[in-house]
């Protein structure tokens with residue numbers, strides 16, 4: 001019997017796309033990216049974060065990532081598929097599918113923007129997630145993780161003073177303050193600690 005597939009927690013819907021009224025403001029003598037109507041909670045880790053809706057209904061955008069739900073998954077170690085905790089209550093370890101830095105899958109990445117996956121959804125995530133399938137995915141458990149950077153689009157001004165995107169989806173460290181001030185962050189990157197590759201799930 002075919003199993004009903006989830007609409008993954010971390011995947012956005014077309015109706016969640018919002019206008020981004022971006023602007024530069026001068027803060028402490030330098031330019032800082034903001035929204036014309038920015039709210040304090042739209043800035044975290046020194047960067048402005050992409051604004052998005054939270055309705056979770058409409059046409060699903062399979063190849064994109066929902067900024068707020070991705071960040072929530074990373075900070076609270078939630079499953080990318082169901083949005084529930086990905087930490088095993090018995091062992092305290094987080095189950096996580098990581099891209100490999102080698103074709104044989106023997107060197108899982110030590111930092112990632114991919115959220116964890118709970119044990120129940122390892123098979124579904126491996127079978128259906130286009131982001132994971134592009135790389136050589138390795139099923140691991142992880143003892144801990146901590147934020148180290150953001151994936152972001154960078155903005156500058158052209159000769160006429162108009163705001164323009166200068167870089168698209170580049171990784172920026174949380175200590176690169178000169179870049180964070182003109183970054184629109186879309187995903188949180190975490191460092192993986194105490195990593196153990198595991199046997200692939202059965203079925």
Ligand SMILES: [Zn+2]
Pocket residue numbers: 079080081082083084117118119120121
């Ligand atoms: Zn799950």
